[in-house]
Amino acid sequence: MGRRKGLTVTVACAALIGLLTFGWAIWRSEGFFTLVADFNEQQLPFAAAAWEGIHSGASWLWGVDLGASLVTTFSFYNLGSPFFWITLLFPKESFPALVGGLFILKYMTAAATSYAYLRRLTRNDTAMIGALLYTFSGFQATNLMFYHFHDVVAFFPLLLVGLEDYLTEDRKSGFIFAAFLNCLVNYFFFLQETVFLMLYFVFRLWGRTDLRKAGRKAMGCLLCGAWGVCMAGILFLPSMIYVAGSERSGISLSLSKILYSPADLLHILKGILLPGDTMESLSAVQQYNFDSTSAYLPLFGVALALAYVLRKRDGLGRLLLLLAVLSFFPLGNGLFLLLTGVYQRWWFMWTLMMALATAKVLERPEDYPVRRGIWIELGLMALFTAALWLLAHREESGIHIYDGLRLRLQLGIGALGALLLLLLLRRQPSKWLLLGLTCVFCAGTTGMTLYAYRTQEWSAEKVRQDYEVGLQLETPDPQYRFASAENLLMMTGNAGGYGAFSSTAENGSYRFNQLMDCYFVSNTSGRILPWLPELLGAKYEVQEGASQEGREYSIAERDACPIGFAVDWWVREQDLRALPREERPVVLMNAFVAGEGEEASLLEKNTPRMQTAEFSELDPEESIRRTVENAVADFERTGDGFRCRTAWDQARYVYFTVPYDQGWTARVDGEKQQILDSGGMMVLSVPAGEHSVTFNYQTPGFRAGMALSAAGSLLFVLLLLQERRWRNGLRGQAQGGEG
Numbered sequence: 001m002g003r004r005k006g007l008t009v010t011v012a013c014a015a016l017i018g019l020l021t022f023g024w025a026i027w028r029s030e031g032f033f034t035l036v037a038d039f040n041e042q043q044l045p046f047a048a049a050a051w052e053g054i055h056s057g058a059s060w061l062w063g064v065d066l067g068a069s070l071v072t073t074f075s076f077y078n079l080g081s082p083f084f085w086i087t088l089l090f091p092k093e094s095f096p097a098l099v100g101g102l103f104i105l106k107y108m109t110a111a112a113t114s115y116a117y118l119r120r121l122t123r124n125d126t127a128m129i130g131a132l133l134y135t136f137s138g139f140q141a142t143n144l145m146f147y148h149f150h151d152v153v154a155f156f157p158l159l160l161v162g163l164e165d166y167l168t169e170d171r172k173s174g175f176i177f178a179a180f181l182n183c184l185v186n187y188f189f190f191l192q193e194t195v196f197l198m199l200y201f202v203f204r205l206w207g208r209t210d211l212r213k214a215g216r217k218a219m220g221c222l223l224c225g226a227w228g229v230c231m232a233g234i235l236f237l238p239s240m241i242y243v244a245g246s247e248r249s250g251i252s253l254s255l256s257k258i259l260y261s262p263a264d265l266l267h268i269l270k271g272i273l274l275p276g277d278t279m280e281s282l283s284a285v286q287q288y289n290f291d292s293t294s295a296y297l298p299l300f301g302v303a304l305a306l307a308y309v310l311r312k313r314d315g316l317g318r319l320l321l322l323l324a325v326l327s328f329f330p331l332g333n334g335l336f337l338l339l340t341g342v343y344q345r346w347w348f349m350w351t352l353m354m355a356l357a358t359a360k361v362l363e364r365p366e367d368y369p370v371r372r373g374i375w376i377e378l379g380l381m382a383l384f385t386a387a388l389w390l391l392a393h394r395e396e397s398g399i400h401i402y403d404g405l406r407l408r409l410q411l412g413i414g415a416l417g418a419l420l421l422l423l424l425l426r427r428q429p430s431k432w433l434l435l436g437l438t439c440v441f442c443a444g445t446t447g448m449t450l451y452a453y454r455t456q457e458w459s460a461e462k463v464r465q466d467y468e469v470g471l472q473l474e475t476p477d478p479q480y481r482f483a484s485a486e487n488l489l490m491m492t493g494n495a496g497g498y499g500a501f502s503s504t505a506e507n508g509s510y511r512f513n514q515l516m517d518c519y520f521v522s523n524t525s526g527r528i529l530p531w532l533p534e535l536l537g538a539k540y541e542v543q544e545g546a547s548q549e550g551r552e553y554s555i556a557e558r559d560a561c562p563i564g565f566a567v568d569w570w571v572r573e574q575d576l577r578a579l580p581r582e583e584r585p586v587v588l589m590n591a592f593v594a595g596e597g598e599e600a601s602l603l604e605k606n607t608p609r610m611q612t613a614e615f616s617e618l619d620p621e622e623s624i625r626r627t628v629e630n631a632v633a634d635f636e637r638t639g640d641g642f643r644c645r646t647a648w649d650q651a652r653y654v655y656f657t658v659p660y661d662q663g664w665t666a667r668v669d670g671e672k673q674q675i676l677d678s679g680g681m682m683v684l685s686v687p688a689g690e691h692s693v694t695f696n697y698q699t700p701g702f703r704a705g706m707a708l709s710a711a712g713s714l715l716f717v718l719l720l721l722q723e724r725r726w727r728n729g730l731r732g733q734a735q736g737g738e739g
Contacts, residue, residue: 006124007115010131013439014111017136018104021447025454026100032467033100034460036145036453037280041501042077043147044467045491047087047095050074052494054088058639060697062496065505066481066512066536067658071699072242073504075235080184081151092492093471096464099147106150110135113157114352120164122359125431129438130359136442137351138296141276141449149292152189153348155181159193160200160352162224167204167217172224173723176716179228187239192336192346194225199322203315231716233708238701245507245662247514260330262391263399267293268328269384271344272302273377274410275445278452283406284388285399293344295327295351298441299417300358304365307373308357320357323350362434365425374418381414406452413448417441467492469542469553476540476555478642479562479635483538498536508659511680515573515593517581531585531620534560536657559624561589562631564644566652566686569610570594570602573679579615587615589623592655593679607653632693641695646686654693656682663700668693 026033034040053061053070061070071079078084083102087095115131122130134157143149159182162175183190201221205214229236260268267285270277271293277283279290297305309317326332327344336346361368391397401407420437470492475482482497484490490497516529539560545552569591576584576593591610594602602609632644632654641664646654653676660677666684667673668691676683686693 003119003124006119006128007112010111010115010128011108013128013132013435014108014135015104017132017439017443017446018107020443021450022100022103025450028454029096029100029460032096032460032464034096034454034458034463035450036278036456036458039145039147039453040458040463041487043099044096044463045470045487045500046074046077046502047084047099048092048467048471048492050078050084051088051092051095055092056639059699059702060638060640062637063491063494064500064502065509065659066498067496068502068504068506068509069238069242069661069663069697069699071235071238071702072506073502075239076186076188076504077148080186080232080235081148082185083151093468096467103144103147103150106154107135107140109154110140110150110157113155113161114355117157117160117164117352118356118359120161121356123363125435126359126362129362129431129435130355132435132438132442133297133300133355133358134348134352136298136446137348137355138271138274138276138294138445139292139348139351141446142271142279142294143276143292144450144453145279146292148186149189149345149348151185152182155185156189156193156348157352158182159197163197163201163204163221166221166224171723172220173716173720175221175224176228176231176719179225180231180712180716181228183229183232183236184234187236187243189345191338193349195336195338196346196349197221197225199319203319203322206315206318208315227712227716230708230712233705233712234702235705237705237708238699241701242504242507247507247510258329258331260328262397265328266384266387266391266399268344269380271295271347272327273381273384274414276449277406277410278449278456280453281402281456283403283410284392284401287400287402291343291345292347295344295347295354296414296445297351297354297358298445299438300421301377301414301417302354303374303377303418303421304358304361304368304370305354305373306376307368307370308361310372311368316353316357316360320350320353323353365428370425371422374421378415378418381411381418385411406448409448413441413445463488465551470495473542478637479537479564479631480539480560481537481563482540482542483533483558483560484542489542498533498538506659506661508661508677508680508682512659513680515576515679516584517577529585530582531589534558534620534624535585535588537561537563559621561624561627561657562635563642563658564632564635564654564656565627566630566632566646566648567592567655568652569608570599570653571610572599575612576679578612583615586618586620586623588655588679589620589627590618592653592676592681592683595677598676641697643692643694645690645692647690648686648688650688652686654684654686656684656695658682658695661697661700663698665696665698666693667696 049061049063050070059070061068061073064073083106086102087098090098111131114134115127118127118130140150140153158178162178165171165174182193201218263285267289270285272295275296276294280288282288305320309320326335330342333344334342337343361370388399388401391399392401466486466488470489473489473493473495475495482490482495484497485499485501486497487500489495490500516532518529537560539557541556541558543554543556567590571587571591571593573593576587579587632646635644636642655678658681660675660680660682664675664682665672666675668686673684684693
C-alpha cells in the first residue's frame with residue numbers, strides 16, 4: 001500500500017470514528033451542539049464575539065469583560081485557527097450547528113498530519129495505527145471541553161515533518177511553514193512546542209553526527225523557526241506585548257513545590273494508564289482537575305512504548321524515558337512553560353512519541369519484550385487500583401472515588417486492551433485486524449468521554465435559550481452596561497456586561513481586580529462586592545420568567561454610574577487599599593486613583609486630594625446620583641473605542657470605567673491628550689467649556705506585526721521559488737545522466 005492510499009485510509013478511519021462518536025451528539029443536539037462548562041460558556045460566545053469583531057472591523061470589543069482588544073483576547077482561542085476561518089463564511093448564529101462537524105474535521109486533520117510524520121519513520125500499516133492512536137488519544141478526549149486545544153493537536157505533527165525534512169533533506173520551507181502555522185494557531189502552545197522541539201532535536205541527532213554539524217543544523221532550525229514566527233507576527237507580536245505587560249506572566253512555580261502530593265501522583269498515573277476522563281467531574285482521585293492530564297493510547301496503552309524503551313536505548317527511547325520522568329515532577333511539567341505554570345498540556349507531544357514507539361514495535365514485535373511491557377502495564381494498573389482503594393477509605397487522604405461505575409469501565413477498558421494484546425501479538429495478527437480493533441477502541445474511549453461530558457448537570461436547552469437571547473440583546477443606552485457577567489448573554493450579541501469571563505481579559509482589568517482585592521484573573525466581576533456593579537455601570541438587568549408560550553425575557557433598570565463621569569478629587573492607592581473592600585467602589589464614585597508619579601503633578605495643579613476622614617462620610621446612593629449628574633454627554637461606542645462631549649464651567653477630571661491600555665489615544669477637540677492609568681481604568685483631564693472627546697484604540701504591535709508577516713511571507717514565496725528551481729535542476733541532472 002502506497003503512502004497516498006495509506007493516508008486516504010487513515011483519514012477515512014478518522015472520519016468514520018468521528019461520525020460514530022460525534023454523530024449521535026450532533027443528532028441529539030438538533031442543530032445546537034453543547035457539551036459542558038467552558039465549552040458552553042466560552043467556545044460558543046467567543047466564536048460569536050470574534051465573528052462580530054472581524055465582520056464589523058472592530059479592534060475593541062465591548063462585550064468582553066469591561067471591554068477588550070479583539071486581537072489579544074482571541075489570538076489564544078480562535079483568531080489564528082483555519083477551522084475558525086471556515087465559520088466566517090456562515091452567519092454568526094450558525095457556529096453551534098457547525099461545531100460538531102468541525103470537531104470531526106479537526107480529528108481528520110490530526111490523523112493526516114500525524115500519518116505524514118509517522119510514515120517517514122515507520123512502515124505504512126503501522127503508521128496508520130500510530131496516527132489514529134495520536135488522534136484519538138486520551139489527551140484529545142479529556143480536552144473536549146477545550147475545543148481550541150484540538151487545533152494545536154491537529155497541526156503539531158507538521159513541525160516534526162518539517163524538522164525531519166530539514167534534517168534529512170535540508171529543505172527549509174516545510175519547517176518554516178509549520179512554525180508559522182503553529183505559532184499563528186496558538187502562541188501559548190507554540191512555546192511548549194518549541195521547548196519540546198529542542199529536546200527532540202538533541203535526541204534525534206544523539207550519536208548520529210558530530211557537534212559541529214549538529215551546531216550548524218541547530219542554528220538553521222532557529223533561523224527557520226524565527227522566520228516562521230515573523231510570518232505569524234500579525235498575531236504573535238501583539239500577543240507577546242500583551243503577555244509582557246501582564247502581571248500574571250512571571251514565574252509561578254516555587255522551589256518548595258518540587259514533589260507532587262500522593263493525590264497528584266495517582267492522578268497522573270491514572271491519566272497515563274486509563275482512558276481520558278472529564279476534567280469537570282473526574283471519576284476518582286480528585287473531584288476535578290483542569291490540567292489536561294491524559295496520555296492514554298487506545299487499545300495499546302503504554303505497553304508497547306514500554307517495550308520499546310526496554311529494548312532500545314536510541315534517541316527515541318531516551319526521549320520517552322525523559323518525558324516520563326518529567327511528567328511526575330512539577331518542575332518537569334513546568335519546564336514546557338518556562339516555569340510560569342504547571343500543566344500536563346504538553347502531553348499531546350508525548351502521546352505522539354509513544355504512538356511512534358508503538359508503531360515501531362508493531363513493525364517487528366518479535367524483536368521487543370512485548371509481553372514484559374504488557375505485564376508491567378497491568379502491574380501498574382493493579383498498583384493504581386490497590387493504592388486508590390486503600391487511600392479512598394482514609395478520609396484524611398483527600399482521595400475519593402466519585403463515580404465508581406465510570407472508574408470500573410475505565411479500568412476494564414485499560415485491562416481489556418492489554419489482555420487483547422497478549423492474545424493477538426502471540427499469533428501475528430493481520431494489519432487489518434489490528435487497525436480494526438484500534439478503530440473500535442478509539443471510538444469507544446472517545447465516545448465514552450464525550451457521553452460523560454454531555455450527561456453532566458448542564459441544561460442544553462438553557463444554554464440554547466441564553467445564546468439566542470444574547471444574539472438579540474442591545475444596550476439601551478451605550479453609557480451603561482448590563483448587570484450580568486454571563487458570557488452567553490453578554491458576548492453573543494451587542495450587549496456588554498460588567499465582567500464577562502475571559503482568560504485573556506485586559507491587563508488593566510486585572511490591575512483593577514487587584515485594587516478591589518478580587519483576585520480573579522479571568523473577569524472583573526470577581527467576587528461581587530457591594531456597589532461594585534453600580535460603579536461599573538450595571539444599569540440593566542435581564543429578567544427571566546415563564547408564560548404559556550415558554551420562557552420570557554425582559555430588561556429592567558436599576559441605579560448605576562455611567563461609564564464616564566467627572567470627579568473632583570483624587571485618592572492615593574495605599575489609602576484606598578487600607579479601606580475594607582466593600583467601601584472602595586463608593587470612593588471611586590467620587591475620586592480617581594492617582595499613580596505614584598502623578599501625585600506631585602496633581603498637587604501642583606491644586607487638585608484636591610480626598611482625605612481618609614472623608615471616606616466614611618460618603619453615601620453610596622448619593623454618590624451614584626452625583627455621577628449621573630456629572631456624566632459626559634452623547635456617549636457613543638465605536639468599533640475602535642468611544643466618543644462623547646463635555647461641557648463644564650471649570651476643568652474636570654473624567655473617570656472612565658474602561659480598561660487602560662497603551663493602545664489608547666485620547667483627543668479633545670482633535671488635540672491629543674495624556675491618559676492617566678487610574679488603577680487599571682482611564683482618567684482624562686478635560687478643560688472648561690464645550691468639547692468633543694474621542695478615544696481610539698489600536699492594538700499595540702498590530703501594525704508592526706502586519707509588516708513582519710508581509711515581509712516574512714514575501715521572502716517565503718521567494719524561498720519556495722528557489723527550492724522549486726533547485727528541485728527542477730536536480731531532476732534535469734538525473735534525466736541527463738540517464739540519457
